[in-house]
Amino acid sequence: MFTKKRVFKGLTWVLGIGIVALVVIQLIPIDRSNPPVVREPNWDSPATRAYAERACFDCHSNETKWPWYSYVAPISWSVADHVHEGRAKFNMSEWPSGEGDEAAKTVQKGEMPLWEYTLIHSEARLSETERQAFVAGLQKTFGSEEGEEAENRSGRTSAEADDEAGESDN
Numbered sequence: 001m002f003t004k005k006r007v008f009k010g011l012t013w014v015l016g017i018g019i020v021a022l023v024v025i026q027l028i029p030i031d032r033s034n035p036p037v038v039r040e041p042n043w044d045s046p047a048t049r050a051y052a053e054r055a056c057f058d059c060h061s062n063e064t065k066w067p068w069y070s071y072v073a074p075i076s077w078s079v080a081d082h083v084h085e086g087r088a089k090f091n092m093s094e095w096p097s098g099e100g101d102e103a104a105k106t107v108q109k110g111e112m113p114l115w116e117y118t119l120i121h122s123e124a125r126l127s128e129t130e131r132q133a134f135v136a137g138l139q140k141t142f143g144s145e146e147g148e149e150a151e152n153r154s155g156r157t158s159a160e161a162d163d164e165a166g167e168s169d170n
């Protein structure tokens with residue numbers, strides 16, 4: 001029979017085990033390192049860099065600002081995953097790297113910055129005007145997928161950049 005007393009005892013156990021589990025998972029180590037900045041892209045303007053710093057750097061650079069909740073498991077796992085995956089795809093502190101030619105498109109389509117990031121980071125929410133200016137700056141800095149070459153990529157073609165990216169992946 002489910003007497004009040006037994007239900008209460010059961011709930012106390014569940015709560016107790018939950019608390020112990022929460023404490024134990026804090027002990028799992030998480031890599032929150034910020035490696036040195038090697039080389040930044042050749043920004044077309046300081047404004048483009050400023051937008052990137054506002055909306056992208058936390059996940060796509062080595063200058064991540066790790067917030068307090070990145071020290072609290074299990075939220076920290078998700079934050080660290082985003083940063084590690086983001087840096088692997090496109091790192092603006094270790095240029096040339098990854099899929100820069102897709103950057104403008106991801107912002108244009110609203111895929112980046114990740115929406116869950118903008119929930120907390122209001123500074124990463126761009127107005128329509130800001131977004132258009134940023135997209136234009138990203139296209140000038142990184143080129144775009146449509147084969148439009150970045151103006152100041154020191155003469156490298158995107159095929160060369162892809163080759164290099166491919167090699168470092170192996």
Ligand code: HEC
Pocket residue numbers: 052055056057058059060081082083085086089090099100102103104106107111112113114117
């Ligand atoms: C909260 C972390 C986070 C932020 C902030 C963020 N990104 Fe990403 N980004 C990711 C992750 C994770 C991936 C890889 C998985 C995916 O594509 O969703 C990614 C992938 C990418 C890629 C590779 C192509 C693709 O779609 O997979 C590009 C390019 C990119 N991001 C550009 C940007 C730009 C530009 C900004 C700033 C406007 C930005 N990101 C902000 C986490 C982030």
